[in-house]
Amino acid sequence: MMEEEPRRAPHPQQRAKQYHRIHLKLSLSRFALSLAILLSILLSGASISLRSAIQSLNSHPWLVVGGYGLVFYLLIELLFLPLSYYSGYVVEHRFRLSTQSRRAWLRERGKGIGLSFLLGLLMLEVFYGIIREYPRGWWLPVTGVFVFIFIILARLAPVVFLPIFFKLKELEGEELIRRLRELAERAGTKVRGIYQIDLSRKSKTVNAALAGWGKTRRLVLSDTLLQNFTPEETETVVAHELGHQVGHHIWKMMALQTITMGLSLFLCERGLRRTIPLFPFQGVDDVAGLPLVILMMSLLGLVFLPLMNAYSRHMERRADRFSLGNIESPEFFISAMDKLAELNLADKSPHPVVEFLFYSHPPISKRIREAERFMAS
Ligand SMILES: [Zn+2]
Numbered sequence: 114m115m116e117e118e119p120r121r122a123p124h125p126q127q128r129a130k131q132y133h134r135i136h137l138k139l140s141l142s143r144f145a146l147s148l149a150i151l152l153s154i155l156l157s158g159a160s161i162s163l164r165s166a167i168q169s170l171n172s173h174p175w176l177v178v179g180g181y182g183l184v185f186y187l188l189i190e191l192l193f194l195p196l197s198y199y200s201g202y203v204v205e206h207r208f209r210l211s212t213q214s215r216r217a218w219l220r221e222r223g224k225g226i227g228l229s230f231l232l233g234l235l236m237l238e239v240f241y242g243i244i245r246e247y248p249r250g251w252w253l254p255v256t257g258v259f260v261f262i263f264i265i266l267a268r269l270a271p272v273v274f275l276p277i278f279f280k281l282k283e284l285e286g287e288e289l290i291r292r293l294r295e296l297a298e299r300a301g302t303k304v305r306g307i308y309q310i311d312l313s314r315k316s317k318t319v320n321a322a323l324a325g326w327g328k329t330r331r332l333v334l335s336d337t338l339l340q341n342f343t344p345e346e347t348e349t350v351v352a353h354e355l356g357h358q359v360g361h362h363i364w365k366m367m368a369l370q371t372i373t374m375g376l377s378l379f380l381c382e383r384g385l386r387r388t389i390p391l392f393p394f395q396g397v398d399d400v401a402g403l404p405l406v407i408l409m410m411s412l413l414g415l416v417f418l419p420l421m422n423a424y425s426r427h428m429e430r431r432a433d434r435f436s437l438g439n440i441e442s443p444e445f446f447i448s449a450m451d452k453l454a455e456l457n458l459a460d461k462s463p464h465p466v467v468e469f470l471f472y473s474h475p476p477i478s479k480r481i482r483e484a485e486r487f488m489a490s
Pocket residue numbers: 353354357429432
C-alpha cells in the first residue's frame with residue numbers, strides 16, 4: 114500500500130484509485146488487443162488479400178494506399194468500438210465524471226473518427242509516397258515531412274481543430290482578466306488571448322492548456338475550471354501555463370518528438386528490411402505491410418514512452434515552480450491542486466512504476482509537496 118494522504122479523507126482517493134485501476138487495465142487490454150489484431154491480419158494473409166482486392170479495382174498507387182487505409186481504419190475502429198464505448202462512456206458515467214448523453218458521445222466519437230481518419234490518411238499517403246521514391250533511406254525524409262505536418266497542425270489546433278469539439282469564447286469577468294493581465298506583466302510575458310471552452314457539456318473534469326504558436330497561441334481554460342476555482346486558484350493555473358510559454362516547452366517537446374520519431378523510423382526501416390522478405394509482399398512500398406509497420410512503431414513507441422513522460426514531468430515541475438514564483442501565495446496553488454484531484458478523480462500518489470511509465474505530470478501529492486517546500490524556503 115502507498116502511504117495515505119493526510120490532507121483528505123481516504124474515501125475520494127479510494128474511488129480515484131479504483132478509477133485509475135480500471136483505466137490502466139483497459140489501456141493494457143487495448144494494447145494487447147491491437148497486437149493480436151495486427152498479427153492476425155498479417156499472418157492470416159488477410160492484409161495481402163485486401164490489398165489485392167483494392168488493386169484489382171484500381172492499380173494507381175495513391176488510390177491503393179488510400180483504399181487500403183480506409184478499410185483498415187474502419188475495421189480497427191469497429192473492433193475497438195466496444196472497448197472505446199466502455200472506457201469512454203460507461204466508466205466515465207459510473208464514476209460520475211461524464212455529463213454526456215449516449216447520443217452526444219456517439220456524435221463526438223464520429224467527429225473524432227472522421228478527423229483522425231483524414232489526418233491518418235494524409236500521413237499514410239506521405240509515408241508510402243516517400244517510400245516509393247526512396248525505398249532505402251526513406252526514414253529521414255519521412256521524419257522531415259512528418260515534423261513539418263505536426264508543426265502546421267499545432268498551429269492550426271486552437272483555430273481549426275479545437276472548435277470542432279468545443280465552443281470557444283474569450284474569457285469573461287473583468288476582475289479575473291485584470292488579475293491575469295497583471296500576472297503576465299509580473300511574469301514578464303504576454304498573454305495573447307485567454308479563451309474558455311464549454312467542457313461542462315461533456316464532463317465535470319477541469320482542464321487548462323496552452324495551444325498553438327505564433328499568431329494562434331492562446332491559453333484555453335475549461336468553463337468547469339472557472340466555475341469551481343476562485344480567481345486566486347485560477348491565477349495559479351494560468352501562471353503554470355505561462356511557465357510553459359516562457360520556457361518554450363512546446364518547441365522543446367517537439368524537438369524531443371522529432372528525435373524519437375526519427376530514431377523509431379530509422380529502426381523501423383532496418384526492421385522492415387529484414388522482415389518484409391519473410392512475407393509475400395511486393396516490396397517495402399507495399400501497403401499490405403502496414404500492419405507490420407504499425408506493429409514495429411507501437412513497440413518502439415512503448416520503449417520511448419517513459420523517456421517522453423520523464424521529460425514532460427520535468428517541464429511540468431518547471432512550470433509549477435514558475436507558477437509558485439509568480440503568484441500571491443503557494444497556498445492558492447495547493448488548494449487548486451486539491452480541487453484538481455477531487456474534480457478530475459486524480460490518483461494523488463500512484464504506484465511509482467505507473468508514474469514512471471505513464472504519467473506526463475508529477476502526481477498531485479508531489480506537486481503539493483513541492484509547493485510546501487517552496488513555502489518553507
Ligand atoms: Zn503543464
